[in-house]
Each structure stands twice: as C-alpha cells, then as structure tokens.
Amino acid sequence: MTPGVRPLIAGNWKMNGTLREAAALAEGVRAGLDRVAGADLLICPPFLHLHVAAASMGWKPVAIGGQDCSADANGAHTGDISAAMLADAGCGYVILGHSERRADHSETDTLVQAKARAAIAAGLIPIVCVGETEAQRDAGEAEAVVAAQLAGSLPPDFANAKGVVAYEPVWAIGTGRTPTEADIAAMHGRMRAELAARFPGQGEATRLLYGGSVKPSNAAAILALPNVDGALVGGASLKAEDFLGIGAAVPA
Template sequence: MSQRHKLVVGNWKMHGSHAANAELLQGILASRPFAAEAAVCVPFPYLSEVAVTLANSGLAWGAQDCSVHEQGAYTGEVSSVMLAEFGCRYVIVGHSERRAYHGESDQLVADKAKVALARGITPIVCVGETLAQREAGETAAVVKRQLSAVVHALGQCIGEVVVAYEPVWAIGTGRTASPEQAQEVHALLRAQLAAATPRASEMKLLYGGSVKPDNAVTLFGQADIDGGLIGGAALKASDFVAILRAAS
C-alpha cells in the first residue's frame, strides 16, 4: 500500500449559498483533526468567505478553474493571480465538465496548469474517458493523451501537480469504477509520470467518480490511489467527513 499521505478534495461544482456554506464548513471543521489532507474547491463568489472561515483551520481551499491569462479583456474569466490573492492552494483544471461543456482542449488544460503553478497554486489536473471510449478499449490512449499535454507543458515541474482520474461515465451517475479498474488506470498514469519525473512515486493521484463513504475505504486502499476528488458527497458534511476518515 502507498505510503503517500492521502488527500481528499471536495468539488462543490455550482452549488452553495451563504447559509449552506456556513453549515457545511462548520460540520466538516467539527471533525478536526483531519485524518488526511483536506480541501474544498468552491465557486468563485464564495472564495472570500471560505478563505476567512478556513484560515488556520487545517482545511485548505481552492477554485474550480482559472484563466490562462493574467488580466485583460476576458469577460467572465478569473485569473490565477486573483486566486492567489484569496490564498487558494489548489485549482481544478481540465474537469470533464469543462472539457465537454466549454470545449477545453488538452493543450488549454496544460496551459492552465502552467499558469497556476507559476502563481504557487497546485493544479489538480483531471483526466478520464467517456463510456463510449471505455467500451471501445480506448481508456489508456485517452488518459495518456490528456496527461501527455500537461507533461510536455510543465517538464520537470509535472512533479508539483496532483492528477485526478475521473472516468466521465462515473461522474454524478451513481456508477463507479471498481477498485481494480481504478487502480489499473492509476498505475498506468504513475508509470507515465515516472518516465517524466523522478518524483512520480511521491505524486498524489486521486480518484473521482461517485466516491461515497461505503466505497472509499476499498478505493483508497489501492496501491496507486492517494485519495479522492469528491463531488456530490462533498456537499454533505457527514459524508465528506466519513470519506476523510476512510482515507486514514
């Protein structure tokens, strides 16, 4: 089993309100000390209040996307410079919903990872295949292609990112990859990283795709799975805390 310290990151997606956020964070913080590294990636409007609430709490925070540009006439975009001002430790890049709904390419995802790192923010780089791609036997080719763009853009700095494998067919569907299926892809990704950096064995590879309290222990017990990028279960304090405990 991996000796890497586990990391559990909640992706709130487009959910939240002042009241709901306060209740959720209070519920999570009540479980301190955490059994794993923990973070929440929240919608942009809530970064300020989350930063204030979580200061010195042991729970890190981040954003769900960033622009490749630092400033300029890019209406609706948010730069890594801005995220850094809010103390973001993480930013998710390349989530399948961004790739699908906003047409983000592998190269754009790689460029976003690069600008985030330049501002001291750790990118959580998402890769994953659709159901059609899995059924066609293309899983390995798809995830390797997606990760390759980031490797080429960052060079030796690839060792500073977190990689999240999120099979698209298991996101928000209630379906999840079996522990063996997830481990197979994680091992593939770590081998690809090992060809690019001597730090591959230290890097955190997360699984995302309907992680719940009842499957987290088995998933996190796999040799190359170092935690999770959690969607729906991150919106309920008791579930998120249970997943954190599973990561111990």
C-alpha cells in the first residue's frame, strides 16, 4: 500500500443478477460492514440495479458506481448512459476502459479518455482500467503496453479529479490465475513512476488498484504490496462474504 493513501475495495458486479438478487447482495454487504475498517468500499451494479442496490445498502457508507458511461453528455445515443445520469442516480464513481469493454466493444485509449473527461465533468471519479494480454506478457511487453494505455487513456485533469487506475492483467480476469506478487509489485511500481512523472505532486498519491482473481485467500498478500492501494473485484464481489473478506484483509 501507499503511505497516506486510504485503500479502495471496488466490486464490479458486471452483467449478473436480478433486482431481488442485487438487493440481497447489497443488504449482505451492509450487514457485515463492521468487518471492514481500513478501506473504503464501492459497489458497481448493472445500470438497472443501481437504485435498488443503493437503497438496500442504505446509501452510506458504501459508495455506488457505474460500470461504464458515454463520452457524450446527452443526445441521440440509443442504449447509452451518460455520466450525468449516473451522478443523478447517486453514483460517485464509474469504471472505464475495462478489458471486457476494450475487447468486446472495440474501445480504444482515445475513447476511454473521452469517457473519463465526461465522467470528470459530471463530478464522477473515473476508475480507468489497464492491463496486458497473455501474449503481450509472454513477449515481454507488459509494462510497455500498460504505460501506453496510461498515456492514452488518462486526461490531463485525471489526478486533480482524484481518478483511480486499476491494473487488471487480461489473462487473470475470471480465470483463477494471478500474477506473482513480484510481477504485481513491478507493474504497480511502473505505473506509479508513470503517474508521478505526468502528474507531479499528485500522481504519487493516485490510488492504484489490482484486479484479476482477487479473493479472500490472496487479498492480504496482494494488498500488502507497495503501490497497491486496493482491489477491483469481479467474481468475488458477487458474494457478500467474499467481498467483505477482501475488505477485511486491509489492516484497520
């Protein structure tokens, strides 16, 4: 962890659950909040479930976020959700540039940066995701790929807006595989150096999350690494006990 930076444990529910299941999951997290004292918690339900999850959670002290937003403020964009709509629904954060969006919807660094600009303009904190494929890591290109994604995806006011970066190696998402602790520490160190160089005085304190098969059994070791300031949790966030267990791994 980074000294002086409060960790963030963010749950990305992805495209899962019914309204009833979302309410039950949120209530389960709320019931166990006393287990988590050392970190901020964030849940990011599907768009349709945002309000019911927030209401079931009691709105506070867990933050609510969206899983994506449009780069446009409004208009004829069928099926899209604007950052202002998310803010109006009570969101404080939005996940952008997740590898599943980059791969399934052909999102580029340029588009991710435009979305981050829109999120910041609406008062949201963007969580911008970066990460390499297995082929890129095997070719020794992992750090260069992530550095390029950071350069292309983050707008100039990112650090000033308290933006968050989430490193998720594509090959570790939902696979049960994780990089070694040394690999995670090396990548987070490289990201810290890139951010510190681009945003002097602010990049040193930008929260850097690790994502990719994080679970209660490995959370403590990962969260103890330098420059790892929390986790972006996928599958384990769909079980309140597991999500809370990851949060509880952060020392109070």
